[in-house]
Amino acid sequence: MTPYRILVTDDEEDLCEILKFNLEAEGYIVDTAHSAEEALTLDLKNYNLIVLDVMMGEISGFKMASIIRGNDLLKHIPIIFLTARDSENDMLTGFNIGGDDYISKPFSIREVQARIKALLRRTSPNEENSKDEILYETLRLDLRSKKCYIDSCEQALTKKEFEILHLLLKNNNQVFSREEILTYVWSDEVYVLDRTIDVNITRLRKKIGIYGKCIVTRQGYGYCFET
């Protein structure tokens, strides 16, 4: 079982360290950022949960949450707000933006731990991600073995091909730009031309036979798996 990754974003460095220490003791992998700007340079899609201080430098925690909720690849990530102010309006704002929990300072570390655990129990592997396969007609993606089957016959896909298909199929009928596909399928450090995606799409289409037609090109937009 791969451990949960948590991002803690707070301008108080001491607080970040305390949280990091205590959460790592629980078995999580914890990264910290001291401003929203810094956090946004990270590969947010890697995190299972994001802790956000409400009051931070230029970009507030609320603003950052809006950015996350506005991004299709990130919108599902649970967010917990931390705040020094104990105002009801603030709290309601936090929930309205799409926050999952809201904790006022000073808080007990144990409370934060408990709330994080409860939220992860809800959001991560248990229910939603426990889907270990994606089905569309006779096309089946086994997410555990990373294999693709058509009519129960395995169609060998390479890693990139599998991940592109996974992204498109999981969000069928949604158009993904080349840039989005790049951020999802390729790691951050690697820079490849977006034409590379065309080539991979071509290869993928060939391998999945009749379902190749389902991956449609939306000129000017990108690609989409249409059902």
Next chain:
Amino acid sequence: MTPYRILVTDDEEDLCEILKFNLEAEGYIVDTAHSAEEALTLDLKNYNLIVLDVMMGEISGFKMASIIRGNDLLKHIPIIFLTARDSENDMLTGFNIGGDDYISKPFSIREVQARIKALLRRTSPNEENSKDEILYETLRLDLRSKKCYIDSCEQALTKKEFEILHLLLKNNNQVFSREEILTYVWSDEVYVLDRTIDVNITRLRKKIGIYGKCIVTRQGYGYCFET
């Protein structure tokens, strides 16, 4: 869309009524029970969320939560604890049993509403969240697939056409100057004549049939989608 059903279990009848009243105002269907024993006579699997007072008669809220979590048919139902005691140990117990949230009395109704909403958003994902579309009579723009439908029939639009229509429809009855349309639809670096918009408007009007008439020219101002 079938509404969410919530069960409120608390031995204070007044409190139950206040919660029932305010939650029903939000569109939920709310049942109340005044003891765990009473709650257990109900068909719990019908509820999308259960609110439990910790301190109640014979069977405590914690005990009842354990029963729910121990039943395969019920274990997925989100639970929010209410408590008069503001003790950290109690709270940790609540989360450990498998509670999803824990609210200390006295609480604000708005906070309870917000937390219930946030939890339901997580646990009972409705289609509404993923449905990004703009509707006007039988004209429908699907923003995820970037497709335009009239009477459920797709009308193929090019990217520019789609984006112009999107802008106008989203802000219907507002006039947009050619310059405004240019800044919204065209990227910054590109410089095109504003007559280009006329041409695109023409093409768009043709493609969207009867709705073509809704895109009206406001001479001297620009274009507007009138409803």
Next chain:
DNA sequence: AATTTTTGTTACAATAGTATGACAAAGATA
């Protein structure tokens, strides 16, 4: 009504976007 301004339409050209084969580089495996 005549003139000027603004907008609509068409046809065509220019451009941007895409598919694909071939090859090379990088990585994995034996």
Next chain:
DNA sequence: TATCTTTGTCATACTATTGTAACAAAAATT
């Protein structure tokens, strides 16, 4: 190391989309 697989890049052909010019039509102005 040798071999095979995966992946990225390039070159090229091809296509859809888009921009522009030219002119017609409509609206506004005189």
